[in-house]
Amino acid sequence: MSERILREQLAAWDRKPCLRRLYGGWFEAMGREMPPGPALEVGAGIGKFKEFAPGVLTLDIEKTPWTDMVGDAQCLPVRDASLSSLVMFDVLHHLPRPVLFFREALRVLRPGGRVIIMDPYISPASYPVYRWLHPENADLDCDPLGEGGVCSDRPFDSNQAVATVLFFRKPERFSQEFPEFSVIRRQRLALLSYPLTGGFGGRALLPDAAIRWLARVESRVPLLAPLLAFRTFVVLEKHDR
Secondary structure, three states, X not given: OOHHHHHHHHHXXXXXXXXXXXXHHHHHHHHHOXXXXXXXXXXXXXXXXXXXXXXXXEEEOOOOOOOOEEOEOOEOOOOOOOEEEEEEEOOHHHOOOHHHHHHHHHHHEEEEEEEEEEEEOOOOOHHHHHHHOOOOEOOOOOOOOOOOOOOOOOOOOOEOXXXXXXXXXXXXXXXXXXXXXXXXXXXXXXXXXXXXXXXXXXOOOOXXXXXXXXXXXXXXXXXXXXXXXXXXXXXXXXXOO
């Protein structure tokens, strides 16, 4: 992603309190799942997660003002068993071959280390948005653990359905492929209040106060999440076989 686009995202962050509030809450939740020890954020974007977890190192595929390291998530420039946490926000669905990342995660994490993921979730409400109103692909027939990959090797190509397939539609396949990982959290979240913010690229569709009220209501009706969620929050923990 070009620095120009990242700076546009930074400008949206600064001008949209509803966006800052939602993302800030997600960043705090991700930070609470991090065990003590060295942590790496893979795909740091505009670097806002680091404001909520100041000790984390940041990595991206290209050098930006917000990265500490440049590298590929599928071939991490990190020593074996050197990390306690790998954090990914809106990155998993951009990886051409997610299976390579999870193999790398097992290599670089210590026992008890965690992979902390926030990614799109494909629900009945979100599918039309992700499939037809979003510039990125959403293919629920993909095989995220196949060697053939889920999207092309072109920078920033994607398939927004990856996390949904891995952890909700075919979780047994992930467990068979990676028995060293336990799924300790698997949550659907970000209901209608999230798309109503307009994200980083669009205008908010409701006043900030209305979006704040709606988000509070949504948090009290978790049974609606399978139908309305736009995001999933997944935490994996490495254990000895």
